[in-house]
Amino acid sequence: MSSVAAYYNGKAVLITGATGFMGKVLMEKLLCSSPNVKTVYILVRPKAGQSMQERVANMLQCKVFDRVREDYPNFQEKIKPINAELIQPNLAISPEDSEELLSQVNIVFHCAATIRFDEPLKRALQLNVLGTQRLIELARQMQKLEAFIHISTAYANCNQKHIDEIIYPPPVEPKKLFGLVEWMDESIIEDITPKLIGEWPNTYAYTKALTEYLLQQEKANLNIAIIRPSIVGASWHEPFPGWIDNFNGTSGIMIAAGKGILRTMIANNDAVADLIPVDVVINLTLVAGWYTAVHRPKNMMVYNCTTGGINPFSWGEMEYHVLSTFKRNPLEQVYRTPCAQLTSNYLINRYWIAVSHKAPALIYDLYLRLTGRKPRMMKILDRLHKNLMLLEYFTTQSWEWSSDNMNMLMGQLSPEDKKLYNFDIRQLHWSEYIENYCLGAKKYLLNEDMSGIPAAKQHLRKLRNIRYVFNTTLLVIIWRIFIARSQMARNIWYFVDQANFKAITEALCTGHSGICPILMCKSTD
Numbered sequence: 450m451s452s453v454a455a456y457y458n459g460k461a462v463l464i465t466g467a468t469g470f471m472g473k474v475l476m477e478k479l480l481c482s483s484p485n486v487k488t489v490y491i492l493v494r495p496k497a498g499q500s501m502q503e504r505v506a507n508m509l510q511c512k513v514f515d516r517v518r519e520d521y522p523n524f525q526e527k528i529k530p531i532n533a534e535l536i537q538p539n540l541a542i543s544p545e546d547s548e549e550l551l552s553q554v555n556i557v558f559h560c561a562a563t564i565r566f567d568e569p570l571k572r573a574l575q576l577n578v579l580g581t582q583r584l585i586e587l588a589r590q591m592q593k594l595e596a597f598i599h600i601s602t603a604y605a606n607c608n609q610k611h612i613d614e615i616i617y618p619p620p621v622e623p624k625k626l627f628g629l630v631e632w633m634d635e636s637i638i639e640d641i642t643p644k645l646i647g648e649w650p651n652t653y654a655y656t657k658a659l660t661e662y663l664l665q666q667e668k669a670n671l672n673i674a675i676i677r678p679s680i681v682g683a684s685w686h687e688p689f690p691g692w693i694d695n696f697n698g699t700s701g702i703m704i705a706a707g708k709g710i711l712r713t714m715i716a717n718n719d720a721v722a723d724l725i726p727v728d729v730v731i732n733l734t735l736v737a738g739w740y741t742a743v744h745r746p747k748n749m750m751v752y753n754c755t756t757g758g759i760n761p762f763s764w765g766e767m768e769y770h771v772l773s774t775f776k777r778n779p780l781e782q783v784y785r786t787p788c789a790q791l792t793s794n795y796l797i798n799r800y801w802i803a804v805s806h807k808a809p810a811l812i813y814d815l816y817l818r819l820t821g822r823k824p825r826m827m828k829i830l831d832r833l834h835k836n837l838m839l840l841e842y843f844t845t846q847s848w849e850w851s852s853d854n855m856n857m858l859m860g861q862l863s864p865e866d867k868k869l870y871n872f873d874i875r876q877l878h879w880s881e882y883i884e885n886y887c888l889g890a891k892k893y894l895l896n897e898d899m900s901g902i903p904a905a906k907q908h909l910r911k912l913r914n915i916r917y918v919f920n921t922t923l924l925v926i927i928w929r930i931f932i933a934r935s936q937m938a939r940n941i942w943y944f945v946d947q948a949n950f951k952a953i954t955e956a957l958c959t960g961h962s963g964i965c966p967i968l969m970c971k972s973t974d
């Protein structure tokens with residue numbers, strides 16, 4: 450029997466952020482690998498007019514739970530949702546629920562966070578930093594707690610070029626900012642945000658750095674470990690290849706490229722695209738939970754969970770594999786044929802934005818207007834450009850992360866555990882992974898069926914023909930304008946015309962055509 454799986458059997462586990470991308474995969478893997486886990490408590494808030502119960506019922510219908518549903522049809526009985534809101538005092542957990550958590554929970558996985566790069570600082574502080582502080586306060590009172598695992602990000606310390614598995618002190622004490630959040634007006638906080646976040650590219654990475662430091666300060670006798678994944682992508686193997694459920698980071702950009710909307714973006718072709726499959730992160734997280742609880746390391750362990758130093762992959766390679774996959778397996782009703790390029794030159798990028806993004810969008814929106822429909826392409830582009838601008842910081846630079854603790858953890862595993870909780874990314878074949886990722890985005894994000902590929906290819910052919918006709922018409926119009934305005938152009942045209950006339954007459958007389966069909970002029974032989 451696997452030691453890690455055996456550890457979780459009979460344990461009560463608390464997960465925050467269980468309705469999110471990583472939380473769902475964590476819950477699924479836990480229930481699948483340790484079906485005798487005692488209880489999985491999940492902190493869930495009501496949202497978008499749905500009660501907590503409705504949200505959980507909907508979530509459990511999700512495809513990601515197909516495997517566990519098939520293997521353990523009663524898995525839902527293990528899940529106990531708790532109404533909670535991380536930005537409220539005491540997490541807004543009722544006294545009864547709180548009592549149950551305090552007496553039962555053995556291990557906490559803290560995944561909840563706002564991951565938006567444009568989150569106002571006040572909200573990011575309230576949720577990411579203060580929310581964690583509140584959870585730690587709760588954890589301190591848990592009588593049977595064995596480990597507390599916090600999910601951070603590999604980019605929390607992106608102001609460093611080489612990132613070790615240690616906690617870096619932030620420029621401001623997190624607790625000093627709590628007061629600010631309480632009394633200062635939101636608009637004033639907005640105004641001073643650039644000054645406060647300093648070298649950090651956004652409020653997300655900044656608050657994640659503050660949270661790591663806070664955990665170190667608040668640790669006391671708690672057994673805490675921090676997991677720092679880089680850019681989390683679709684699953685590699687589990688629960689099935691290519692599973693993804695959001696448009697964050699890479700996924701939205703991939704789809705925009707596949708739809709033919711994205712033609713140019715700022716990125717360094719040679720910079721490392723530090724993508725990590727979600728199942729790798731979750732396997733490492735579960736193993737770290739076991740290790741923290743069983744071995745109780747003296748110092749708080751930090752696990753950088755990245756690929757760049759072990760199995761590097763660049764943005765240039767990413768571009769190649771994404772486009773190649775979408776050419777072979779097109780998305781439905783694409784706007785234009787997928788064709789895009791990465792450039793680190795801002796001028797060239799601006800040029801292509803004007804020529805290849807905005808001009809066609811204006812024409813398309815005009816066409817929609819003329820046919821009585823609502824124009825939408827410029828709106829989509831505005832959103833895409835905003836998104837790209839926020840990601841630029843990450844696509845133009847490379848970082849180095851040490852991964853000694855991840856390697857150490859691997860060394861602790863039995864062959865059986867290594868298989869069951871595989872996080873050995875040396876085995877990852879990028880071309881295969883990216884292909885599955887793109888197909889996963891097609892199937893699970895856009896709900897497109899693979900049987901629609903022949904029709905999608907037909908649509909691509911139609912677009913190609915439209916492009917040929919459009920380009921030829923444009924060329925003729927430009928040439929006509931040129932001829933009308935330039936004597937030299939008229940002379941060339943006259944010369945070509947004469948040459949063609951001669952060639953045709955000769956051919957008619959001799960029965961042999963020496964005309965070059967492309968240039969429509971006589972070949973030189």
Ligand SMILES: CCCCCCCCCCCCCCCCCCCC(=O)SCCNC(=O)CCNC(=O)[C@H](O)C(C)(C)COP(=O)(O)OP(=O)(O)OC[C@H]1O[C@@H](n2cnc3c(N)ncnc32)[C@H](O)[C@@H]1OP(=O)(O)O
Nearest residue numbers: 565566567602696697698699701702706768771789836843
């Ligand atoms: C040239 C060939 C290209 C080949 C591919 C190359 C890929 C390059 C990718 C580069 C990626 C670099 C990523 C670096 C990231 C480093 C991150 C560090 C890792 C982390 O620790 S954190 C996790 C990452 N966090 C994020 O990624 C958050 C970034 N996003 C945001 O901050 C916000 O989403 C953003 C960008 C401000 C946009 O906000 P907004 O405009 O308000 O839109 P929403 O995201 O709220 O979405 C609203 C709504 O629309 C749906 N949606 C979003 N995108 C698409 C899409 N492309 N197609 C269809 N629908 C989309 C979205 O799901 C929402 O729907 P709802 O129903 O939920 O309302």
Ligand SMILES: NC(=O)C1=CN([C@@H]2O[C@H](COP(=O)(O)OP(=O)(O)OC[C@H]3O[C@@H](n4cnc5c(N)ncnc54)[C@H](OP(=O)(O)O)[C@@H]3O)[C@@H](O)[C@H]2O)C=CC1
Nearest residue numbers: 466467468469470471534535560561562601602678680681
């Ligand atoms: N995705 C990525 O690329 C990376 C993610 N990470 C980290 O991994 C963790 C999980 O990320 P991911 O799953 O992608 O993020 P998601 O945005 O998919 O999930 C975030 C989760 O946090 C919950 N949450 C947000 N606000 C609150 C609140 N006020 N009260 C209670 N719960 C709340 C959300 O609940 P609700 O459904 O109610 O909104 C959701 O369950 C985060 O800590 C993130 O920083 C790290 C590196 C990369």
